[in-house]
Amino acid sequence: MNRPLKPSRTRLFTASLIAAAALVACGGGETPPPQDGKATPVGVKLEKIGGYSTGLFGVSAAEIPAFDAASQRAFVVNAAAGRVDVLDLSVPSDPVKIGEIDTNGILAGSVVNSVAVHDGLVAVAIEASPKTDNGRVALYRAHDLKLISHVEVGALPDMLVFTPDGKTVLVANEGEPSDDYQIDPEGSISIIDVKKPAKPTVRTASFAAFNGQETTLRAQGVRIFGPGASAAQDFEPEYIAVSPDGKTAWVALQENNAFAILDIKKAQVQRIVALGQKDHGLKGNELDASDTDLRADIRTWPGVRGLYMPDAIATYSVGKQTYIVSANEGDARAWGEGNDAYWAGDASQGFVEEFRVKHLINRNGWGGRAGDDLPPQLNALAAGGLLNPSTFAYCGAVAGNPGDCRADNHLGRLNITWTEGYRRDTMGNPILFNASGLQDPAGNRLMYDHLYAYGGRSVSIWNEKGEQVWDSGADIEKFLASDECMAGTQRNIPCKTFFNANHEEGSTLDNRSDNKGPEPEGVTVGTIGKKTFAFVGLERMGGVLVYDITDPQAPVRMDYLNTREDWTTEDPSTVLDTAGDLGPEGLAFIPAHDSPNGNPLLLVGNEVSGTTAVLQLKLTY
Structure with a gap:
């Protein structure tokens, strides 16, 4: 199916009218949000309205999504192919692939790890081969995919993000060791000035200043434990979130269970903050520790502590204060497993x-x-x-x-x-x-x-100093085990029947309880009116949770949508067309004023099913 690169105004207007009519027909006070986005909803519910499938299962063919409003295109990392898939999203109910970004012309044998977009400028993080060599960040034009420039950054550039003004790109150079641990590059954060996209300049914030402070940092709770590794080698930046004023960034050091706090103007890491542990012996912090009893046995375990180890993080502001939302996935160091x-x-x-x-x-x-x-x-x-x-x-x-x-x-x-x-x-x-x-x-x-x-099996909110102000405790596992939770596009499948299931197999009730439970991994935030919402992807159980986080000390769970339909076929790849979305990895919020159909949307990259889901927010006023 061929489609013009730019949709007609008539087509967009018609699509918006159809979407609006459908929402009004639902009744119950659900109406399309105003174009200015200033009205504040009292409720939000997710609904899948479209999606794109690569047809590839279990090979990370859809990971990180980003969206450009001007071209109405979605950019989705396809790790299996080592590229970025470009989707026409002008009709959100029917995304169509119209192109791709391949980086092998920049680095032979390279793969793409992440993508970000700001006002028509696309930034792509490129991993070298081998991964311990320095990578690249490349800049492209969103409307025609033309390469503008590229710069060298640190080893294994992963997540990247624009500052709010779009003048700077920050990239987390993870610096993972080789699989045999013979080479261990230093982690770092590259700060790329993109005011002139054709001539970007790079500064690097390293962790070398913390070498020699390992004993003090360990005493504070920072995990530095790689064999023979210095602090700079052991720190592996995973994810970056930027303050609304663009002056400060918080960097998740996942395996180290810590945040690095970065002064962007100085290109300098100011502090390393340990995130502490979660006491699973306390009421409210229960977990299911076994995968063999085939039931939800969520209880306290004195003496067991969880390391938060967040993967994705996001920022939002309340008054003059910035808060960080974290998806506490957890991640073990495991190198040489196949050796x-x-x-x-x-x-x-x-x-x-x-x-x-x-x-x-x-x-x-x-x-x-x-x-x-x-x-x-x-x-x-x-x-x-x-x-x-x-x-x-x-x-x-x-x-x-x-x-x-x-x-x-x-x-x-x-x-x-x-x-x-x-x-x-x-x-x-x-x-x-x-x-x-x-x-x-x-x-x-x-x-x-x-x-x-490993992991907190939770979502947390932290203040600017890296101090926890709220944690969801055992809420996620308890909700998944409750009668309230229903999965499937039509919300007709009891979640508890497949509690803590695995995303790569069927009939796997309780399978992940001995590991990290539902594994909250991806998170993004969106503000509508005077409310801010966090959207959290559960990697293993699947689906997206919505929390109203307007009050950072008292968030409220609002909704959960899990579009997996087939939970019993032993090999979901054999029913990929009907299995639904499996393994959400990255999420991108599209506000109403940028949305092709005038409604706020959420893009979800599902790495296991290789699908990109388009979810629409149904708002209640």
Whole structure:
């Protein structure tokens, strides 16, 4: 199907009238929002009105979306092809691919990691091959896809964002190590002046100033734990959010469980702020820790703490204050997983920090996992792990014996990091115990006072200093397990039937409970009238949650839409045309005044189904 690059005014006007008539017909006070966007809704509901499918499953063929109002085009990262797919969105109910941006002419063998758009200027983050080499950021014209310029940035440029005035592009250079951990580039943030797109200039904010401060930062709660890595090597910028005045940026250091606070004008990281831990032993912070009982067993677990480790973050303002919204996905370092030499005991060939609780606290030690999934760095510390009975007595732990804590229907299946929670001396070295649970310099056991899981299974709001002002607690898992939650485009599938399901398989009730639950990953915000809403994508369970975050200390969940239709076919790729959207990765809010049909929209890139969904906001006044 061919379509003109620019739609006619008549076609757009007709589409807007049809959309308006459909909304009015719904009744119940639901009307199309005014074009000026100044009226404040009392409610919001998501509705899927269109989408585009690459026809590719499980290969990240639709990840990060961005939208240009002038050309009415959507730009979607297709990681499988290493490019950006360009969609005509002039009729939101029928997006059509009209082109693509391929970056191999800039760097041979390169792939695209992220895209951002501002007033017709498209910025693309380009990863080199190998990924440990410096990447590029390229600028294109949205209306004809012409390459304007490109500049060199740091290793593995990932997420990028324009400042509100469109004069600067910030890019998070993640600097991940090679899979065998032989090369570990420094992470950094590039600040690109694009006032003259044909002649952009680059400054780089590095983390080198924090080298030598690792002990102090660790004491503050910042995770610096890569083998032999300096702070600058260990920090891996994941996502950037900019203040409304364009002066400050907050950078999520996901694996480090921290924010970096950046002075944009100075191109300088001012502070590293640890985000702390979530106490899953407290009421309101419950979680489901097991994937074997095939039910939602959401309860408190004293001694278990969650590391927030946000992926996507976004900013908004209330009065003169800026707040940061985070999707607390969690992410383990896992390099060398496919390297047999690493699992055979060669610690120089990788680094994997994830381990199951049941293997960590086996009273016979963890030697039985050697050659299978035992990280050699862990094995070098001791021969086994113990649970502190004063903390874990509730599930039967006594000196030298984990009791029922190790059972599959208790904590046994939970994946945690072995790098934290064990008792150390003032120098950071492990304090050893014997197999009977007594402190013993000649012993060979670690004593775990706490167990640290990945992610908060939540959404948080933080102030400018990086202090948490609100967290959704256990709300997401409890909602997914409730009678209130309904999935499917028609909202007729009980979510609890597929609670914490996996996005790549069918009939996977409870599958992700031992990992990171529903995995909130993507987040974007949109302001309508005097209200601000956060849209949160749940990577594993799927779907998008909507929160009214106007009051940062008391957000309210407003809606949830999960358009997955087929939850039982073992291999969803065989029913891709009817399966629905799987694995939301990136989200982009389109306000009414920029929207092709005059209604606020939300674009969602779904990496597993390879689909871009167009959701419309139905507003109640």
